[in-house]
Amino acid sequence: MTLWIVLVATAAGCYLLKFAGLAAPRRLLDNAWLRRFATAVPLALLAALIAVEALRGEGQALAWDTARMGGVGAAVAALALRAPFLVVVLAAAAVTAGLRALGL
Amino acid sequence: MKAISLLRSPAVRDSLGVGVAVGAAGLAFGTAAATAGLSPAQAVFTSMFMFTGASQFALIGVVAGGGNLVAGALGALLLGARNTLYGLRLADVLDLRGGLRRALAAHGVIDETTAVALAQPDRASARLAFTTTYVVLGTSWVVTTLVGALATERVSDIGALGLDAVGPAIFLALLWPRLREGGARTWLIAGLGAGLALAATPLLPPGVPVLLAASAALIALVGPEMRVAGPAAAPGAADAKESDNDGEGVRS
Numbered sequence: 001m002t003l004w005i006v007l008v009a010t011a012a013g014c015y016l017l018k019f020a021g022l023a024a025p026r027r028l029l030d031n032a033w034l035r036r037f038a039t040a041v042p043l044a045l046l047a048a049l050i051a052v053e054a055l056r057g058e059g060q061a062l063a064w065d066t067a068r069m070g071g072v073g074a075a076v077a078a079l080a081l082r083a084p085f086l087v088v089v090l091a092a093a094a095v096t097a098g099l100r101a102l103g104l
Numbered sequence: 105m106k107a108i109s110l111l112r113s114p115a116v117r118d119s120l121g122v123g124v125a126v127g128a129a130g131l132a133f134g135t136a137a138a139t140a141g142l143s144p145a146q147a148v149f150t151s152m153f154m155f156t157g158a159s160q161f162a163l164i165g166v167v168a169g170g171g172n173l174v175a176g177a178l179g180a181l182l183l184g185a186r187n188t189l190y191g192l193r194l195a196d197v198l199d200l201r202g203g204l205r206r207a208l209a210a211h212g213v214i215d216e217t218t219a220v221a222l223a224q225p226d227r228a229s230a231r232l233a234f235t236t237t238y239v240v241l242g243t244s245w246v247v248t249t250l251v252g253a254l255a256t257e258r259v260s261d262i263g264a265l266g267l268d269a270v271g272p273a274i275f276l277a278l279l280w281p282r283l284r285e286g287g288a289r290t291w292l293i294a295g296l297g298a299g300l301a302l303a304a305t306p307l308l309p310p311g312v313p314v315l316l317a318a319s320a321a322l323i324a325l326v327g328p329e330m331r332v333a334g335p336a337a338a339p340g341a342a343d344a345k346e347s348d349n350d351g352e353g354v355r356s
Contacts, residue, residue, distance in 0.1 A: 013180075018214075019210035036324045041182060041186065048297045097265050
C-alpha cells in the first residue's frame, strides 16, 4: 500500500515537472543560475546511479561483481563504437550472462 | 500510398527507431521492477504515468535495496527535473495552443521525444516527430514493461540473464553524449557525483547517496556557463541529433 502511494505521488510529481516546463513563463530560462544548475544535475545524478548500481552489493555494502562489471565494460565499448541504444543494452546483458555462465 | 510516404519522412522514421530501441529498456524495467517487488500492475502503472525511464529505474533501485522510499521518490523527481528544461525548449518549438493539448503533450516530454523533435528542421515536422515518438515509444514502453514484469515471475534466476547490468548500461547510454561532448568540468561533475554516492552508500540509507550526489552539480555555477549541445541525453536518437544541432539555436 505504501508503495502504491509513493508510485502515485512520484508519478504526479514527474508529470508536474514536465508540465511546468511547457507552461512556464519564458523568463525562467533567462535565469542563468537556475539553468546552469538544472543542466548539470542529470550529469551528477546519472554518474551516481551508474556507480551505485554497478557496485551494488548485499544491503548497503558495495561489492565488485566481475560479470556485471564486464557487462558495464561492454556497454562502454558499444557506446564508444557509437552503437545504437538497443545494442548497448543487449551487449551489457549478454556479456554479463556469458561471464556468469563461465562461473565468474 | 500515404502511409508509405509517411514512413519515409525522417520525423516518423526517427520516432519508430527510437520506439523500438526503447522497447528493450522497457523489458529491462519490467524485469527490474518485478525483481524489486513491484506487482505487474504497479510496474505498468509506473511506466504509463511516471513515464520517464531514468526516474523509474532510480526509484525501483531504491525499492529493491529496501531503502527509504521518500529518498527514492526525491531522487526520481530530481532526475525528472530535466524534463522541465526540455519542456521550456519544446514550448518554443511546438508552440502548443490550448490547455488540453498542452496538458496531454506535457506527459510526453522526455529525453527521446525532445531529442527527435528538436532534430527536425521546421515546426510541422517537429510536431509530427514529437507526436509519433510519444505514441510509438509510450506504447512500446508500457507493453514491454508488462511483458518483462510477467516474464520475471516465471524466470527463477534473473542474475543468469545478466539483467542487473542493464540498469547501469541504460544510465551510461543517457550520460554518454554529455561526457563525449563535455569538457573537463563535465567529467569533474560526473566523477564527483559518482564518488560522493559511492562514499555515502555504506553510511546512508539507499536513495540518499544519489540525492547527495546532486550537490556536485553546484560546480556548474563556477566559471563560464557550460555548453550543452542538443537535448542532453538521447538514447537511440543520437543519430538524429547529430545530423542537426539547431535545437540549441531554438533555445537562445
